[in-house]
Amino acid sequence: QETYIPLVSKGFQHQFWQAVKAGADQASEEFGVAITFEGPDNETMVDRQIDMLAAALAKNPTAIGFAALDSQAAIPLLRQAQEKGIPVIAFDSGVDSDIPVTTASTDNIAAASLAADKMAEKIGGSGKVAVVAHDQTSRTGVDRRDGFLNRIKDKYPDIEVVTVQYGAGDHLKSTELTKAILTANPDLKGIFGTNEGSAIGVVNGVSEMGKSDLVIIGYDSGKAQKDAIRSGLMAGAITQNPVGIGYETVKAALEASQGKEVPAHIDTGFYYYDSSNIDDPKIAAVLYD
């Protein structure tokens, strides 16, 4: 029987998830396994993800990769997988359970803290900043927002985060809300966009308002974000290693199904990049278009 590993992710259309998929595809070719990659339209659709997981289990796969939108919700199905002897690999974020054999993920809180440090550095340690986040309730949205906010609160008492607004990662919505933030806060010094759509929206909004002295810190990559960093519109961005996440997930899944030992946690890492190191081979390898 063919080796088949479905990956049930948190999303599908966003560039980040497409990059994860690219990594998984790469591994599937390298190891000669069949994979599928699926995710709901947005990160609120917890029950839709559960249905996807159920359909994946119906196919009697060799192993499953799973990026839980909500860990608790999936536990009965994960238990079912365990009973059938199908190893589960968590990716992107962990599952509060001992069922997954390993987790391949980025520490979003630490990554967002780094973004806060960079922001503080660029604006000189004081002033007003804002956050354009992609989601108010999802794990990644909450972690990146709170990672940023908590670091500012703990370490930079002179920096005030005037507002956090949510644009669902929609480029246009994020653009409009950036403009509203700028209208309300003419003296704003910097904005942090928590994913690709948010970051691009911030760049668009700032340039449409004709501002040039604003510090923008982004997240993830993509062509537009890379261009913005090269042209100086964006000061810099955090990138995870989505291709690595995809690759490692498939690899670990395969090894687990073969009974091999896998590490309990695979940290795929994150990096801060700006115009100075964007072409650095180590950075360029984790960026995607």
Next chain:
Amino acid sequence: MTNLVLMKGIEKRFPGVHALKNVSFELNSGEVHALMGENGAGKSTLMKVLSGIYPKDGGELFVNGQEVELDGPRASQDLGIGIIHQELSLMNDLTVAQNIFIGREPRLRFGRLDEAALNARAVEIFRSMNLGLDPKTIVGELTIAKQQMVEIAKALSYESRVLIMDEPTAALNDAEIAELFTIIRRLKADGVGIIYISHKMDELKQIADRVTVMRDGAYIGTVEAADTPVSKIISMMVGREVTNDPVVIPDLSGAETMLEVTGLSRGREIQDVSFSVKKGEILGFAGLMGAGRTEVARAIFGADPRDSGEIRVHGKSCSISKPADAVKAGIGYLSEDRKHFGLATGMDVRTNVALASLDRFSSRFGVLRETDMRKTAQDYIGKLEIRTPSDRQEVRLLSGGNQQKVVIAKWLYRDCDILIFDEPTRGIDVGAKSEIYKLLKNLASEGRAIIVISSELPEVMRLSHRIAVMCEGRLTGILPGGEETTQEDIMHLATLRAPSMQPEGYPQ
């Protein structure tokens, strides 16, 4: 004895229309009081005030000698006032019985319905009306005539002390009207007061005790029905004399055959119908309710599909599969159901008049010439005496008869060679009726072929050069028009259920 109903100095205004001006009306128990007037005179409006649908702007209203204020239909129902509306107001998706007892369903405990009792009570009412109708039929599937019967049954089911009938017979044939009159007489004997609105003058003598006439929203007078000549009532209504010329049958032996239908069939509704109409001829179609005349007209017009049959216009075979094809071939069809099939009621008079001929009002790029449209509409408003504040008035705000005139104007302007009029005078007042008759005759003498479908035998006889009679989907015969054909001849063919057919003459 106190009046059952007494209305004094009633006023009602709509935007741009002073619909009721100081109108008075009284009704005694056990009497049938006819309310007459031209289209738009304000009859329906007065009755809507009485039944609590419109609040009155002024005047006093007494029921059983008590002054009352009606704050809704329920209040009027509670006072024992029932109404049959001019425009059908039924729930098409519900069954006949469910419609009749809406709001008063027999119930079991916990809000459960007693459907068996509901149907049984409907059957009881139908029996008293001598009507064979399955209470479980969905109302939307009935013909208008049957729907009208359902409305009547519903009004009867209230067992009201006052029963308002706003043109109950507009869609009925003679047999059904006779049945209705029997019911009315019975109610009368029970002491019910009935307000009866109709444009059919011959009904007055048969049923009415007194007649009140309105004109232009004002009260004109009340007379005894028995000793007032109809012509007097008509002149009270119209303010002038109305004449009706007898039918003159032209010699059409040399005229070209304009429309020829052979072997038209569809299921059980239309069975092998063949006939032809000549240039300049008016062919009348008579028959009982459900005889299939409307079906034939719709099939010719392409509104419904047909199983077989050939349609030749000017001798050439036409493949008509949709109404647009028929209009292109020069056939126009004025439907019997203006509200559903004739008018875009939410749009203004101007657009409705032009609806079948918008292409004539537009430039090459599809831009409309609004001024021309206005002129045309105003022209027809004048010609047909359509009562409307302006050509921009929404059609749904016109009185029923005036709506009908708008549909007629639409087809007159379209100027088709062959015109099929299905119940063209339904709900139209005497004055306008004779205008329409004149119009149809003129159209024929201008060289058009006219088909008139009518459930009123006098109308068919007054207009037709030849009379086609249908029964149960078959054409049972074609009679000559004029003096030599009697109502009895037509009724004989209309009830000829045996499958024998002899065109042009009497069956054996």
Next chain:
Amino acid sequence: MTVVNSSSTPSLFARLIDTGAHQKLLAFASLIMLLIGFSIASPNFMQTSNMIAILQATSVNGVLAVAATLVIITGGIDLSVGTLMTFCAVIAGVVLTNLGMPLPIGVLAAIGAGAFCGLCSGTFVAKMKIPPFIATLGMMLILKGLSLVISDTRPIYFNDTPGFDQISRGSLIGDIFPALPIPNGVLILFIVALAAAYILGRTVLGRYTFALGSNEEAVRLSGVNTDFWKMSVYSLAGAICGIAGILIASRLNSAQPALGLGYELEAIAAVVIGGTSLSGGRGTVLGTLIGALIMAVLTNGLRVLSVAQEWQTVVTGAIIILAVYADMVRKKKA
């Protein structure tokens, strides 16, 4: 009992569901065709566990679609079903987890909250004459926001309420017939559907639901308090959304405050695929159930076939159109 007899007096079940006896349930054929098609295409599809997964996927959407059916038959539309479901789930979370009340109170609170919100929508529509589309769009947004406010934008977990997750996930049927582990959520869907069909077909409320959609003015002219009945229908629909809230909360063992957007279109699609007319006056609960099943089978089947996700969407759209088209053709023939 002879054959003739059984056809002239249909079983209680058949009568309950077929509220408009004349409406043929043609969507059924599309469902069967889909099932056969997927079974042939994939051996994994027709497993008991997958059939149960499909039923379970139907349960929440099915209950929402039943609620939407009621409102649609009155000639209205309800865009708030999805976020109302979430709101009720959050209310249950607050009552059970934050306030620590016993399970039945939480369930009642959710259903009550649903009925109350439905009553609000109904009031907007009936009393304030706001078009249903706008009234329920407004409610959708209000409830979406309130769910976040009440839950403090965090999921509320039901770990302290033992048995809560069994409401949807447990299987009473499976306890009796171990071969048929149909989850309680599915059972609840069927009970809700039966109750709704009963109400529609057998009670005064149901009668007025159809009558309102058919010709509201005529009903009003018959002296019926149309406002009252309309508000009742919206409240009932709201209460049913409350049940859906309990179902989804139980299935996820948590109240997810951001969930629910987009569910309204899916529910309405199920209603329309099931043959209910958006202009009101006609419709059946059984049709809606079949519509919801068609959607669930389609989604699941394409996944089991491992169709690429972007093509799944395309095929779903095409099949929805085709299924309704097939209905139209069959209806014409019938």
Next chain:
Amino acid sequence: MTVVNSSSTPSLFARLIDTGAHQKLLAFASLIMLLIGFSIASPNFMQTSNMIAILQATSVNGVLAVAATLVIITGGIDLSVGTLMTFCAVIAGVVLTNLGMPLPIGVLAAIGAGAFCGLCSGTFVAKMKIPPFIATLGMMLILKGLSLVISDTRPIYFNDTPGFDQISRGSLIGDIFPALPIPNGVLILFIVALAAAYILGRTVLGRYTFALGSNEEAVRLSGVNTDFWKMSVYSLAGAICGIAGILIASRLNSAQPALGLGYELEAIAAVVIGGTSLSGGRGTVLGTLIGALIMAVLTNGLRVLSVAQEWQTVVTGAIIILAVYADMVRKKKA
């Protein structure tokens, strides 16, 4: 010219926009009240730059709402406007970036693709008699999937097409009157709205659009080829969505294939707030513009006031209901 005279021949502009002369544009008052309210609440609100930001935020949604208006007046509904916009943007991306064609061809391709997809929806509705809700829901899903397929689930950038971003972001007006830097996107919205109002009020197509919504059967029985006209309306609406696709692509300087879901409800909301009836037969483009502006002012104002996101949603929902309610009350009085 006497008063009577001037009322019977209103100015060309007034006549162009007010296709149903009797329909008063009452939503306007709500808009003014919102503007005044926000100005008082925040000194930053009434800046030129913010007003322009609001106009620009209206542009895409406004164009979509104009498209939706046409279809809604026929008595239909178009759920595909959002994903069709995206699809057209992707088509423009493929033609301009992947194939390297010149700018005008890309624009025409997008509009042509929109018209074609509209024609498909129109055919489903008119010829196949599929309810518009289902036909356009199916199209919405099909186009959503196709956008991902064609773009290979990646954004397509327009960096190689100089001037493309100026279509929406540049300001011809600003070049002439530097004090009034109104972006071209807003200009395009107004041109589209004027053209649509002209078509609705002055042409055969427009007259049939209203007539179809008023009583389709009566129009058909008047010998009008209703199918043809209905398909034309859907095509026109599709072409307008194509323009919206160009606008959004130009604004983001990229075609984002995953965007567009949810835009349909916002567009339809703008239409209904603007006084167009969802049951067809009546409506104005000016009303729709005002509806779209109300939505944009509301969103912007709440953000400028830094209202917490969850409360923004609640307030938006409440104000939408209130705005329409205020209309109802004023209409009754009038």
